[in-house]
Amino acid sequence: xxxxxxxxxxxxxxxxxxxxxxxxxxxxxxxxxxxxxxxxxxxxxxxxxxxxxxxxxxxxxxxxxxxxxxxxxxxxxxxxxxxxxxxxxxxxxxxxxxxxxxxxxxxxxxxxxxxxxxxxxxxxxxxxxxxxxxxxxxxxxxxxxxxxxxxxxxxxxxxxxxxxxxxxxxxxxxxxxxxxxxxxxxxxxxxxxxxxxxxxxxxxxxxxxxxxxxxxxxxxxxxxxxxxxxxxxxxxxxxxxxxxxxxxxxxxxxxxxxxxxxxxxxxxxxxxxxxxxxxxxxxxxxxxxxxxxxxxxxxxxxxxxxxxxxxxxxxxxxxxxxxxxxxxxxxxxxxxxxxxxxxxxxxxxxxxxxxxxxxxxxxxxxxxxxxxxxxxxxxxxxxxxxxxxxxxxxxxxxxxxxxxxxxxxxxxxxxxxxxxxxxxxxxxxxxxxxxxxxxxxxxxxxxxxxxxxxxxxxxxxxxxxxxxxxxxxxxxxxxxxxxxxxxxxxxxxxxxxxxxxxxxxxxxxxxxxxxxxxxxxxxxxxxxxxxxxxxxxxxxxxxxxxxxxxxxxxxxxxxxxxxxxxxxxxxxxxxxxxxxxxxxxxxxxxxxxxxxxxxxxxxxxxxxxxxxxxxxxxxxxxxxxxxxxxxxxxxxxxxxxxxxxxxxxxxxxxxxxxxxxxxxxxxxxxxxxxxxxxxxxxxxxxxxxxxxxxxxxxxxxxxxxxxxxxxxxxxxxxxxxxxxxxxxxxxxxxxxxxxxxxxxxxxxxxxxxxxxxxxxxxxxxxxxxxxxxxxxxxxxxxxxxxxxxxxxxxxxxxxxxxxxxxxxxxxxxxxxxxxxxxxxxxxxxxxxxxxxxxxxxxxx
Numbered sequence: 001x002x003x004x005x006x007x008x009x010x011x012x013x014x015x016x017x018x019x020x021x022x023x024x025x026x027x028x029x030x031x032x033x034x035x036x037x038x039x040x041x042x043x044x045x046x047x048x049x050x051x052x053x054x055x056x057x058x059x060x061x062x063x064x065x066x067x068x069x070x071x072x073x074x075x076x077x078x079x080x081x082x083x084x085x086x087x088x089x090x091x092x093x094x095x096x097x098x099x100x101x102x103x104x105x106x107x108x109x110x111x112x113x114x115x116x117x118x119x120x121x122x123x124x125x126x127x128x129x130x131x132x133x134x135x136x137x138x139x140x141x142x143x144x145x146x147x148x149x150x151x152x153x154x155x156x157x158x159x160x161x162x163x164x165x166x167x168x169x170x171x172x173x174x175x176x177x178x179x180x181x182x183x184x185x186x187x188x189x190x191x192x193x194x195x196x197x198x199x200x201x202x203x204x205x206x207x208x209x210x211x212x213x214x215x216x217x218x219x220x221x222x223x224x225x226x227x228x229x230x231x232x233x234x235x236x237x238x239x240x241x242x243x244x245x246x247x248x249x250x251x252x253x254x255x256x257x258x259x260x261x262x263x264x265x266x267x268x269x270x271x272x273x274x275x276x277x278x279x280x281x282x283x284x285x286x287x288x289x290x291x292x293x294x295x296x297x298x299x300x301x302x303x304x305x306x307x308x309x310x311x312x313x314x315x316x317x318x319x320x321x322x323x324x325x326x327x328x329x330x331x332x333x334x335x336x337x338x339x340x341x342x343x344x345x346x347x348x349x350x351x352x353x354x355x356x357x358x359x360x361x362x363x364x365x366x367x368x369x370x371x372x373x374x375x376x377x378x379x380x381x382x383x384x385x386x387x388x389x390x391x392x393x394x395x396x397x398x399x400x401x402x403x404x405x406x407x408x409x410x411x412x413x414x415x416x417x418x419x420x421x422x423x424x425x426x427x428x429x430x431x432x433x434x435x436x437x438x439x440x441x442x443x444x445x446x447x448x449x450x451x452x453x454x455x456x457x458x459x460x461x462x463x464x465x466x467x468x469x470x471x472x473x474x475x476x477x478x479x480x481x482x483x484x485x486x487x488x489x490x491x492x493x494x495x496x497x498x499x500x501x502x503x504x505x506x507x508x509x510x511x512x513x514x515x516x517x518x519x520x521x522x523x524x525x526x527x528x529x530x531x532x533x534x535x536x537x538x539x540x541x542x543x544x545x546x547x548x549x550x551x552x553x554x555x556x557x558x559x560x561x562x563x564x565x566x567x568x569x570x571x572x573x574x575x576x577x578x579x580x581x582x583x584x585x586x587x588x589x590x591x592x593x594x595x596x597x598x599x600x601x602x603x604x605x606x607x608x609x610x611x612x613x614x615x616x617x618x619x620x621x622x623x624x625x626x627x628x629x630x631x632x633x634x635x636x637x638x639x640x641x642x643x644x645x646x647x648x649x650x651x652x653x654x655x656x657x658x659x660x661x662x663x664x665x666x667x668x669x670x671x672x673x674x675x676x677x678x679x680x681x682x683x684x685x686x687x688x689x690x691x692x693x694x695x696x697x698x699x700x701x702x703x704x705x706x707x708x709x710x711x712x713x714x715x716x717x718x719x720x721x722x723x724x725x726x727x728x729x730x731x732x733x734x735x736x737x738x739x740x741x742x743x744x745x746x747x748x749x750x751x752x753x754x755x756x757x758x759x760x761x762x763x764x765x766x767x768x769x770x771x772x773x774x775x776x777x778x779x780x781x782x783x784x785x786x787x788x789x790x791x792x793x794x795x796x797x798x799x800x801x802x803x804x805x806x807x808x809x810x811x812x813x814x815x816x817x818x819x820x821x822x823x824x825x826x827x828x829x830x831x832x833x834x835x836x837x838x839x840x841x842x843x844x
Contacts, residue, residue: 010076019072026054026067029080036080037089037118039096039211040163041068044267045172051096051163053118055088056080064088090122097124099134099186100212101158109213111226115161133158134186149179149191150198151763152218152276153207157189160214166190166206173269174202175410175432190214199764201403201748204275208258219276219760220248220256232672233260235659236274237333237652238751240547241382241404242661243270247278247653247672254278254653254672264383265661271403273751276760278653281673285757286634287648288677298646303678303688306645311692313628313644314350317600323350324582327590327599330560330682331606332357332552333752335657336666338682339551340558340708341697342605345686348576349695353562353584354599357555359607362519362614362829364586368563371725372515372525372545376556379717380544380663386412388541390504392497393422394528395445396512398430400748402546402662405510406430412508419504421497423448424514425741426811436497440487442741442811443833446520447729448494449527450475451483455498456534466533466724475530476728486731498535507541513548514743517614520832526725538719547662549752554660557715558708562586567714575707587613588829591622601628605682606649608753610638612816614744616825617794632685635757638819648679655681664717738793738835740776743813744827750817768821770799770814770838773807780838787841790814792834795825798841812838 009018012029019028024047029036039051047068055064059077064085067078079085096115104110136157138147149155162181167190170176178196182189192198198206207215229248234257236243244260257278261268290306291298317325323346330342339357346355358364365373385391385408398406412418413433422431425442440448453475457468472478480491501507509532515524525545532538547553555561559568562584573579585593591613593599602623613619623629623642631640632647640646654675660666675681680688683704687697698704749755749764756762770790772782782788784803789796790812799814799821807813814823827834 008072008074010072010074010078012078013080023072024068025056025058025065025070025072025076025078028072029067029078034080036067037121038068039114039161040165042165042169042209044269045165045168048164048168051161052092053089055085055092057082057085086122090124093119093122093124094128096161099158100161101133103159107159107213108216108221109210113213114211136189149215150203152272152760153198153203154216154218154221155190156214156216159212160190161212162188163211165209165211166215169209170202170206172414173407173411174200174205175414176200176202179206201271201273201399202269202407204272205259205269217256218763219279224250224255229255230672232653232670234653234669234672235550235667236270236277237550237659238273238277238755239402240549240552240662241265241402242550242659242663242665242667243274243404244667245270245274249672252673253282265665266404267407269404269407272749272764273403273755273761276758277751277755279758279760280634280754281651281653281676283676286676286679287636287646288679289648290678291643291646293644298643303680306647307688307692310630310645310689313601314689315693317628318350321600323352323580324354325599326350326352326601326603327354327585327593328352328356328603329359329587329590329605329607329609330355330357330555331359331752332549332555332560334551334606334682335652335655335659336551336554336558336708337657337701337704338605339555339560340711341683341686341704343558343560344576344697345690347572347580348578348697349690349693351578351580351582353580353582354590355560355584356562356587356590357552357560359587359609360612360614361517361521361587363521364588365522365563366586366589368565370522371529372521373556374720375511375525375529375543375722376545376547377715377717378543378545378719380542380546382408382663384542385409385508386416388412388418388506388508390500390506391418391420391508391510392501393420393430393510393512394449395424395514395524396430396510396546397424397428397745398510398512399428400746401513401548405546405662409510419500421500425743426813427806427808429806435500436493438489438493438497439809440489443732444487444729445514446524446527446727447477447483448487448489449524449531450477450727450729451480451487451489451494452498452501453527453530453534453727454478454480454483455495456502456531459498459502468534470724471530471534474724474726475527486729501535501537505540507535507537509537509541509543511543511545516545516548518832519830523727523729527727529722529725530727533722533724538722543719544662550661551659553662553664554658554666557660557664557712559711568711571711571714575710591619594622594625597625600626601630602626603630604639605632606634608633608637608639608819610642611819611822611824612753614824614827615829616822616827618829619824632682634679634754637753638822647685648677650675650679650681654679664715666712732832734835735793738791738837740836740838741811742790742792742826742834742836743811744816744823744834745813747815747817750815753817753819756818765815766818768797768799768815768818768823769802770812771802771804771807772812772838773809774803775808776810776812777801777803780840782838782840789839789841790826790836791839792826792828792836794828797821797823797825799823812836
């Protein structure tokens with residue numbers, strides 16, 4: 001059969017197969033269901049033929065060929081199971097076992113080891129060789145020579161078969177160089193790079209990709225045998241990437257999480273937060289029964305007593321002042337049933353629109369239709385990043401906010417040839433592969449984006465329907481030299497990026513948390529809106545205002561906000577038969593109303609605003625004025641400590657449910673455990689309270705799911721109807737006594753307020769710290785690890801200093817994930833940029 005230019009046809013095990021030109025024999029065989037054994041091959045790595053296990057026989061060739069590196073050619077005749085092939089593979093296993101310890105009974109890989117399986121499959125039960133096995137010995141006192149490479153990885157070099165998957169994936173996929181292969185031949189050793197430990201956010205993948213027991217995780221190690229576990233298909237509950245994972249459980253606890261490959265999202269890679277974050281679902285330290293404050297002490301009570309008290313108090317407030325005097329805040333790391341039932345309860349039972357999931361945002365909008373929220377509804381695909389020839393990331397430390405989206409960007413650049421431009425107020429690890437990493441003077445991002453728009457206008461960009469001349473009447477400043485002075489970014493670099501945007505055929509624009517969390521969110525969105533129009537991105541690519549948490553998009557699509565579009569309100573009226581006419585309050589306005597004693601009660605679910613809301617003084621003052629506080633969470637927190645009633649929540653691992661990721665993709669997860677103690681899912685708690693108020697929310701979970709589907713069907717993603725907007729940049733005044741710009745961020749291995757409960761994640765980092773550039777550390781005479789006083793106009797905190805290898809300007813960061821040192825006391829909700837002064841702590 002003749003081949004066209006893009007296809008080749010050949011025969012494999014007597015079957016004719018046609019595949020795209022460039023396909024390897026191994027890939028072709030897999031495409032028609034013929035399995036060829038491998039050790040070193042992986043579908044997402046470049047083939048290297050290191051293990052030789054994938055031998056095949058090709059007619060008219062004198063030697064066996066490694067199928068992973070052999071390109072299929074027209075007319076080729078391949079045999080994968082001939083006597084010659086089987087003999088060759090058997091020899092490879094025999095040589096692999098020369099120095100391999102026969103310790104399967106004590107190896108954690110037992111039961112899922114490729115070497116074990118292939119040895120059995122090839123009938124090898126003896127060796128022709130009679131000599132002592134070569135042993136790697138680091139510690140003569142250790143029987144097994146286990147050696148810790150990082151906080152969670154144990155290496156046993158004697159089990160290593162030198163497939164190099166760990167080293168290759170670390171460099172090729174993750175862009176990390178903290179692991180290497182040292183020496184040569186059979187004394188090659190896989191080890192951490194000199195002076196380093198293997199601790200990147202992706203390091204857990206190195207253990208999972210290992211085909212034998214050479215790399216193991218301490219979380220799973222010697223805890224349980226694999227055949228005594230059951231698995232549940234799940235979704236990571238942390239960031240909005242929506243990685244697919246598998247939970248391994250036994251004895252009603254989870255022992256590990258592994259990847260569950262979904263090429264549309266994660267391609268089989270997960271970050272360490274998703275890998276080890278399951279530990280918060282295990283029983284240790286969990287709330288297991290309701291608590292009610294009696295006097296100054298919270299005491300355990302029955303569900304009936306706790307629900308009864310909440311029902312009585314809510315009725316009293318509603319009857320006396322109206323349901324508008326009760327507010328609700330809920331974490332968007334919760335499933336869609338929980339989010340929807342929470343909203344329905346407030347709107348139908350309490351007749352209040354005071355519901356919000358945006359608990360850690362500054363200065364939320366006070367009406368529906370703000371530009372930022374509409375821009376956040378743009379259609380976006382993680383997989384489509386690979387189609388881009390230019391990627392522009394604005395205001396995002398992508399590796400921290402969206403680790404798996406970051407990998408797709410890295411793949412687009414390193415394997416597809418895309419150009420990456422990043423715009424941030426500080427250098428980031430994600431920017432290491434940028435064509436240009438643009439670092440601007442913090443607080444001036446709007447001016448910089450205005451400068452890009454001016455450059456596009458001056459370049460006579462020909463975008464249909466856009467009058468470039470109109471732009472200068474809408475923005476300030478309008479002089480590139482003035483913008484260069486404000487931002488510290490040279491005019492030439494601004495113009496070069498504008499030119500690249502104009503020339504690009506397919507653009508991915510990613511907007512991150514620096515914009516999301518800003519008090520100037522809508523002004524920045526207006527500037528980005530103009531940039532999209534001037535560069536024509538809406539017509540030649542995709543726009544991602546990326547949601548932060550696992551179900552933030554779900555919360556928005558289900559209307560867990562005070563202000564909703566008319567079609568959603570009409571649908572809710574149709575389903576519920578009612579809808580509040582009163583204006584609702586966003587999260588920050590609820591806190592302000594509590595402070596003013598206009599709101600009497602708050603119901604907070606799955607969140608810890610006392611520690612995480614970006615204005616510690618403000619939120620504490622508001623919560624202290626409340627008459628009645630109800631909190632539901634997995635653990636006791638600083639917020640629950642103030643509560644009159646505390647409900648124990650079931651985790652996402654204890655129930656079936658759905659999350660909607662940053663693409664708007666709804667994904668199902670399954671329960672891996674029974675609920676811990678007497679904990680309940682949110683939707684059941686809401687239904688019990690509603691029942692006590694004579695207004696049940698649902699009769700069955702199926703009926704609840706049907707309502708959710710009806711609401712979700714309203715939401716149609718796409719580029720909103722946008723037009724050029726005013727973007728007048730006004731610099732924020734700086735108090736000279738507090739000159740240093742501060743960013744409050746997640747630590748790399750933590751997201752939100754609960755991950756510090758994970759023992760494995762805390763092994764990477766277990767306390768807040770100040771991250772500072774080497775030059776500023778030298779100027780302030782600060783050494784690595786020393787305690788420093790970080791002080792803003794309204795608060796201060798003492799933190800250890802960490803001198804960053806990446807930071808190179810005067811911006812400092814502090815991490816917000818640890819309750820022992822709440823850093824939100826440094827923040828002010830109305831400030832675009834928080835600023836501090838830093839001094840050393842005198843030793844006593």
